[in-house]
Amino acid sequence: GAVVSQHPSWVICKSGTSVKIECRSLDFQATTMFWYRQFPKQSLMLMATSNEGSKATYEQGVEKDKFLINHASLTLSTLTVTSAHPEDSSFYICSAPNPTTSGGAGETQYFGPGTRLLVL
């Protein structure tokens, strides 16, 4: 099946620093990727839609200047948490629709393994 990877798998940083998380589609091209945040014992909340070659679309309440998204190629999207604070500590997960499944409709989304961020 389709594989989506994330790097790093976990990161610990000091408050005020920036952290970059990478999301890669390994065996398919992804013009669209999605970024989610998940707090302990809660569901996944969509943060933004990453579009290759254009600006990301952010969900209501998500600060675009704090969570910078870059989709520079058809296999890579990055999420940068700028000036991270302890409240940004969370599990960040990306997903990508695979156009080679679901009859080419790109409806089936495959998720990365997640990146756990701890801000001290």
Add this chain to the structure above:
Amino acid sequence: GESVGLHLPTLSVQEGDNSIINCAYSNSASDYFIWYKQESGKGPQFIIDIRSNMDKRQGQRVTVLLNKTVKHLSLQIAATQPGDSAVYFCAETLSGGYQKVTFGTGTKLQVIP
């Protein structure tokens, strides 16, 4: 805004029994539904999906039922195994591809050996 919700946050079942996880959705425009399994510390894993023009779909040991009249979705797992222990999320979206997915609150399934 509209959201997908679950009735039971935790479900405990005996190994070998069948499990039923329920979900209520509220967005009547959604026409594509997915069940995901998430193990601790990992990303969600696709289990099975169903379109709104169907009311039942079967996979290997899993069955998804959709009742559009009452906006209800369920996941049935036959002969539940310890490896099935995880959090299960239902999710809704629009067909047509590349649409954002809205997740329900999740149900934790605990399988008792």
